[in-house]
Amino acid sequence: MFKKAMLCVAALTMVFGFALANNALAGDKGPETMILKTAKARKPVLFPHRNHQARLECKTCHESAGFPKATNEWTKKLGHGLCKACHKKHKADGASTKCSNCHKKGLK
Numbered sequence: 001m002f003k004k005a006m007l008c009v010a011a012l013t014m015v016f017g018f019a020l021a022n023n024a025l026a027g028d029k030g031p032e033t034m035i036l037k038t039a040k041a042r043k044p045v046l047f048p049h050r051n052h053q054a055r056l057e058c059k060t061c062h063e064s065a066g067f068p069k070a071t072n073e074w075t076k077k078l079g080h081g082l083c084k085a086c087h088k089k090h091k092a093d094g095a096s097t098k099c100s101n102c103h104k105k106g107l108k
């Protein structure tokens, strides 16, 4: 009886330990792509998160002053200050400042 219970605990520890490690790995990087919008949501933006992670350090965006923590906390000023300003600087690297590059049609 006691031995059986101990086996059970060991098995559970393994299962949950594995699940936790997996979550830490998957959860850390955030979504692959996401839709950013202001409270009014008139011109949402499709943001390829993973694509940017491949070439930029996390803190480039996440530690910048006024970085919005939720998709509906964006304003035009913040979005253009963070995203568009960098795209302007990195035109040579293929970044675009065309409206439709970020404001894709048909997003909700």
Ligand code: HEC
Pocket (backbone or CB within 6 Å): 036, 037, 038, 039, 040, 041, 042, 043, 044, 045, 074, 075, 076, 078, 079, 080, 083, 084, 087, 096, 097, 098, 099, 100, 101, 102, 103
């Ligand atoms: C590099 C990406 C990028 C480009 C290029 C860009 N924007 Fe934006 N824009 C954003 C982000 C991010 C926001 C804030 C989130 C949102 O509203 O989509 C925003 C917000 C806005 C808003 C507020 C929308 C709302 O729903 O409240 C307007 C209007 C806007 N942009 C117009 C433009 C116009 C016009 C152009 C082209 C001259 C342009 N943007 C180019 C990223 C961009």
Ligand code: HEC
Pocket (backbone or CB within 6 Å): 027, 028, 029, 030, 031, 034, 036, 047, 049, 052, 053, 056, 057, 058, 059, 060, 061, 062, 068, 069, 070, 071, 072
């Ligand atoms: C080019 C800018 C940029 C870079 C670089 C970037 N992120 Fe993000 N990240 C964002 C934006 C924008 C959001 C969405 C915030 C929102 O919901 O409005 C986001 C959301 C997240 C989220 C979801 C939870 C949250 O805070 O909203 C996680 C987790 C995350 N990022 C992790 C990372 C990690 C880890 C790296 C580096 C490997 C990284 N990001 C690099 C812009 C960036």
Ligand code: HEC
Pocket (backbone or CB within 6 Å): 036, 045, 046, 047, 048, 051, 052, 055, 056, 060, 061, 082, 083, 084, 086, 087, 090, 093, 094, 095, 096, 101, 102
């Ligand atoms: C620090 C610089 C930097 C910041 C900040 C940044 N970008 Fe970019 N972005 C780039 C560069 C460079 C490219 C072009 C190279 C590439 O596609 O990887 C790019 C490409 C893109 C593309 C086209 C990629 C594709 O797969 O078609 C979109 C859309 C985009 N960015 C949206 C955004 C939005 C929205 C934000 C703000 C949440 C943002 N970017 C913030 C540098 C930046």
